[in-house]
Amino acid sequence: MTFSVTASFILGPMPQTVLVIGAGISGLAAALRLSSGANVSKVILLEASGHIGGWLQTTRTQEGAIFEHGPRGVRPAGIVGRNTLQMVSDLGLDSDVLPVTYRDVASKNRYLFVGGKLCKLPSSFMSAFVTRPPFTQPIISSLLREPFIRRGTHQDESVHSFVTRRFGKELAEIAIDSLCRGIFAGDSRELSVRSCFPLLFQAERTFGSVLIGMIAGGGGASKGPRFTSRLIGRAKEERWAQWSLKQGMQTLPEAMQQELRSRRVEIHRNSPVHRLQRTSDGGWEVQFDGGTLKVGHIFSSVPAKVLSGMLPPSCAALCESLRKIGSVSVTVVNLEYEGLVLPVTGFGHLVPSGESSEILGVVYDSCSFPQQDRAGPPTTRLTVMMGGSWFQEAFGDPETVAQDDLLQRATQAVQNHLGITQKPLKTIIKVQKDCIPQYTLGHSKHLDTIFGYIDDRQLPLSLIGASYRGVSVNDCIHEAQRAVDRLRG
Known part of the structure; x- marks a missing residue:
């Protein structure tokens, strides 16, 4: 033909x-x-x-639960965020949007799993002045020193090296290492700061300081094309942190x-x-x-x-x-448990590579979007992310890895990290091969x-x-x- x-x-x-x-x-x-x-x-x-x-893949169950196997929320910030909201409006999906505001617990509470326990990240200006595990000094001390660090001279630099140089080894090996695993499922020692976090790279190049560059660049948010979507106005007025759609992404x-x-x-x-x-x-x-x-x-x-x-x-x-x-593969394990079983509430937790290479993090889906839980008695939906740059060493070939092994490791992580020992009501296992490019x-x-x-x-x-x-x-x-x-x- x-x-x-x-x-x-x-x-x-x-x-x-x-x-x-x-x-x-x-x-x-x-x-x-x-x-x-x-x-x-x-x-x-x-x-x-x-x-x-x-990679936008959703399972909708007969009981009414929504399970995401790829992106589960979208940020409305910046020109690119407003652009997407405009497209959502143009497609007639305004009434389908599920927002999460900065006032919601899913935005305020984010955790790291370090030293065998959950550690809440600073979520307010005042909390940056307090020393809290897993850090050994207040976050503010690293921020105040940063403007006095000499500008880098390399045309490119790893994310780990950049953050270590400007903010210190502790933030690089705990917070930024985890962030890179959460966004790219990648190793901060291999990823390029210029390509992965161009705003940070450019801030140092232009202003000699990330902190000063971020402050100076704050006024540019209003520039760009004009949008007509009422969703954009709502997102700004209601202070959305992210959004999803009622029946999934x-x-x-x-x-x-x-x-x-x-x-x-x-x-x-x-x-x-x-x-x-x-x-x-x-x-x-x-x-x-x-x-x-x-x-x-x-x-x-x-x-x-x-x-x-x-x-x-x-x-x-x-x-x-x-x-x-190149790109990396990620295993996404969706778990649903009977009852309200989480010991904490929030968006979820990330795991630095020094703590566990195979487990990237756990998302508390029911906290962010309770509207997507099944009908009837309360349940808890979680998603365990595994693999990434460490897939091969942890699980072997993505083409031949055993589903039972993946499920066992995911449920064991939930037990170790969150203390949830019961058997899940429902499980879905997806091996997303070569799903995230590595810059x-x-x-x-x-x-x-x-x-x-x-x-x-x-x-x-x-x-x-x-x-x-x-x-x-x-x-x-x-x-x-x-x-x-x-x-x-």
Whole structure:
């Protein structure tokens, strides 16, 4: 079967067909943006699996409980946060939003598991002046010293090295180590501060101090595009810390898919792309499960390494750079217990690598979103995150790891950390293979090489997705939209 469309690859007055590879949140966002323009005659979306939404995956049980196997909440802060809320409104999901405010216990109470016990993190200005485990001195002492630390001279630096240099070893090895495991499931000694926390890196470069840079940059929050969503006003007025959707985060890609279908965007599931070849008219020939497709421009939202296996031999140098962007696998174990069994309330707790390499943290889902508990007598939903950069050494190959072993380790962690000994009512185990890209040292140079190659050769190819400039839902949506806008000029 062959689809053939004759078209120029340069967006402009000539109508063309554009292909989006991958129907995760980035691919869906790009397809929505493309389908709203007048200079694209056709948008086609190919997804290798049978699932739309990438890592946004939700299980809805008959009892009414909601279990997330990927992102479970989105921050409304900044331009990227407001941008996502605008899209949520445009999709008609305002009444589906579940906010968590900064006044809620899930925002105020966050913990670390250190020394065999839960330690509450400082959550107020005054608490920064008090010495509390697991720290041996008040947090404020590290903050007050930071402006007097000499500016770094390296073009890139590990997150661990950066924080150690500016805030001290204790914060680096406990708090920041845990944070990197919670966000990236990665090792702070390997991750790049320039790429993972660009605001911190730029603050030091510009102001010589992270603290001064953050204070000076506080006034820039109002800059950027104008938004019309009433949700954005609510989020600001009610001081939202994060939000989800009543029927889970998968509601978002489902609404996006429905909107795309109303715009006559072709969506093909179970259609993996095998090979991309350049055509004589400057476009692409795409070989996939379903036939051959000729298009003018491609948006790739698949992981960088996956794309490297699709490109032709003539792009060997590009493929080599793409393969340098690695990723890690994470096991997500959802547990539901009878009754209110948590010894504390809050968002959850993270575990520094020095305490346990295999357990990244535990999220107290019922505290953040009790509306998503099952109907009837009270229950407690938890999610245990395991693996990441330590997956191989802890569990072996993600393809062959035993489900029983994963469940046993997750329930043992819940018992050790939270004292919950009863058998769970329900368990769901997901091994999310290669789900989080790792922005290791030199990531920014890899991006310069990759995007420089595409620009120099004027390839009709746009790269979007978590492999490049942000792993959060907000980042993926924003970068996908920007890529479409750049192509349109």
